[in-house]
Amino acid sequence: MKHTRWALPLALLLALLGLWQGAVMLYDVPAYIVPSPLAVGHTLVADWPLLAAAWWNTVQITLLAFGVAVVLGVAVAFLMVQSRWLETALFPYAVLLQVTPIVAIAPLIIIWVQNTTASLVICASIVALFPVIANTTLGLRSVHPGLAAYFRLQGASRWQTLWRLRIPSALPYFFVGLRVAAGLALIGAVVAEFVAGTGGSSTGLAYQILQAGYQLNIPRMFAALGLISLTGIAFFALLAGLGKLCLGRWHESELGGR
Amino acid sequence: MEAGEPLPTNPPLIEIDAAELVYPNGTRALQPVSLQVPRGEFLTLIGPSGCGKSSLLKMLAGLQAPTSGRVSLGAPRPRLSYVFQEPTLMPWASVATNVRLPLDLAGVPRGEAEPRVQDALALVGLAGSAAQLPRELSGGMQMRVSIARALVTEPALLLMDEPFGALDEITRNKLDDELLALWQRRGLTVVFVTHSIHEAVYLSQRVVVMAARPGRIVEALPIDEPHPRGPAWRVSQRFAEHAAALQNHLLAASEAQP
Numbered sequence: 001m002k003h004t005r006w007a008l009p010l011a012l013l014l015a016l017l018g019l020w021q022g023a024v025m026l027y028d029v030p031a032y033i034v035p036s037p038l039a040v041g042h043t044l045v046a047d048w049p050l051l052a053a054a055w056w057n058t059v060q061i062t063l064l065a066f067g068v069a070v071v072l073g074v075a076v077a078f079l080m081v082q083s084r085w086l087e088t089a090l091f092p093y094a095v096l097l098q099v100t101p102i103v104a105i106a107p108l109i110i111i112w113v114q115n116t117t118a119s120l121v122i123c124a125s126i127v128a129l130f131p132v133i134a135n136t137t138l139g140l141r142s143v144h145p146g147l148a149a150y151f152r153l154q155g156a157s158r159w160q161t162l163w164r165l166r167i168p169s170a171l172p173y174f175f176v177g178l179r180v181a182a183g184l185a186l187i188g189a190v191v192a193e194f195v196a197g198t199g200g201s202s203t204g205l206a207y208q209i210l211q212a213g214y215q216l217n218i219p220r221m222f223a224a225l226g227l228i229s230l231t232g233i234a235f236f237a238l239l240a241g242l243g244k245l246c247l248g249r250w251h252e253s254e255l256g257g258r
Numbered sequence: 259m260e261a262g263e264p265l266p267t268n269p270p271l272i273e274i275d276a277a278e279l280v281y282p283n284g285t286r287a288l289q290p291v292s293l294q295v296p297r298g299e300f301l302t303l304i305g306p307s308g309c310g311k312s313s314l315l316k317m318l319a320g321l322q323a324p325t326s327g328r329v330s331l332g333a334p335r336p337r338l339s340y341v342f343q344e345p346t347l348m349p350w351a352s353v354a355t356n357v358r359l360p361l362d363l364a365g366v367p368r369g370e371a372e373p374r375v376q377d378a379l380a381l382v383g384l385a386g387s388a389a390q391l392p393r394e395l396s397g398g399m400q401m402r403v404s405i406a407r408a409l410v411t412e413p414a415l416l417l418m419d420e421p422f423g424a425l426d427e428i429t430r431n432k433l434d435d436e437l438l439a440l441w442q443r444r445g446l447t448v449v450f451v452t453h454s455i456h457e458a459v460y461l462s463q464r465v466v467v468m469a470a471r472p473g474r475i476v477e478a479l480p481i482d483e484p485h486p487r488g489p490a491w492r493v494s495q496r497f498a499e500h501a502a503a504l505q506n507h508l509l510a511a512s513e514a515q516p
Binding site for chain 2: 146151153156160165168
């Protein structure tokens with residue numbers, strides 16, 4: 001069971017790559033339309049210095065945006081659970097951030113903020129913020145009513161209730177928010193890079209995709225795309241592992257019901 | 259109405275004087291009831307759903323204020339503990355941490371709290387489970403943890419709201435016996451809410467029969483069988499007579515109009 005969790009998707013991946021390679025070879029598809037996986041792999045190795053630098057730029061933007069989104073999201077969530085008034089006032093704006101397409105506001109942010117890195121981080125943070133706010137708020141509110149009654153009965157202070165009851169109760173939800181936010185931060189970073197285009201010296205994977213597109217270097221496009229996907233999967237796995245580590249043995253009982 | 263006279267030599271620990279509970283929407287959860295509970299009594303409240311037995315218990319705990327009338331616990335106010343129908347344990351915390359919770363909330367230093375936690379766990383036969391998590395325990399053992407948490411503050415008054423209602427009958431009978439032993443050893447006053455006629459007769463010195471719509475006290479039946487009561491009591495002729503009498507009172511109460 002433990003092995004099939006990664007062995008099955010891996011087997012599927014290999015099968016699909018094999019099919020892809022076979023189809024490209026069979027129909028003799030030119031590399032500037034669909035490159036074969038082997039050609040993409042070859043490009044990945046050959047262009048590694050270029051792609052690795054771009055990858056590192058994108059990862060930095062993603063990590064910064066993720067950090068900003070987590071800190072800001074948690075702060076907003078704590079504010080919102082403190083008072084219904086604050087929640088009523090703030091929540092529509094959180095939704096506004098969520099529903100506004102980042103491609104539509106990214107050009108504005110890039111014009112307003114001179115520093116390219118800062119503007120990219122802002123764009124990516126906006127995309128990643130909402131799941132942190134929504135999940136943390138939900139978690140802080142999802143306290144077992146019986147336990148809440150017990151804390152009231154014992155005359156627990158607001159601080160004690162927050163620290164000993166609300167925060168532990170919120171952790172499973174918080175980690176779900178983190179997983180979603182990490183993926184969105186990466187997407188936000190890539191989208192913002194696309195919009196920013198060639199501006200600035202720090203050029204990420206999206207810029208490499210754009211450039212490769214202009215040059216009809218399709219294998220490099222695929223290589224960059226593959227790197228983005230792998231990075232997203234790695235973030236997801238890392239946070240899933242972190243969640244397991246922090247929640248230990250109890251979270252399944254909490255989320256699955258008794 | 260007056261439900262049972264207190265023993266003259268024993269000043270009442272609880273005095274309920276024409277306490278009434280009306281919800282803001284006008285529903286009368288409890289019409290004025292009066293009840294006295296002498297120190298050291300094992301009293302059971304029994305009645306159908308909606309008879310206000312849980313509301314009455316919540317009033318005693320101070321979780322619910324009466325709309326009119328008076329609920330007073332003797333002076334000085336006795337230390338009380340409340341046991342819910344569910345174990346209401348923190349799923350992320352060990353058994354020992356759960357039992358220590360009321361002491362932590364009251365600011366008892368760790369060094370002073372630990373031996374008391376050990377004592378309380380020993381009382382309910384869970385000394386070996388201190389490091390386990392609640393989900394690793396059976397329902398009956400979780401309930402024992404909940405009782406240990408109630409006892410760790412050394413209460414004079416124990417309020418129990420259908421504590422064994424969700425357990426199988428064999429476990430319930432066993433916990434009934436353990437509870438009686440604790441009650442005698444600790445000189446506790448217990449107010450116990452149950453749906454079960456047999457449990458009421460088995461445990462109580464006095465059973466208060468309640469009726470619904472509106473919630474009210476209809477009768478207080480003494481169960482004049484000395485403690486300790488063993489398994490033989492459960493199958494005795496007098497037990498059956500008491501159970502039958504209680505059954506009749508409950509039937510009459512459900513048919514009679516207030």
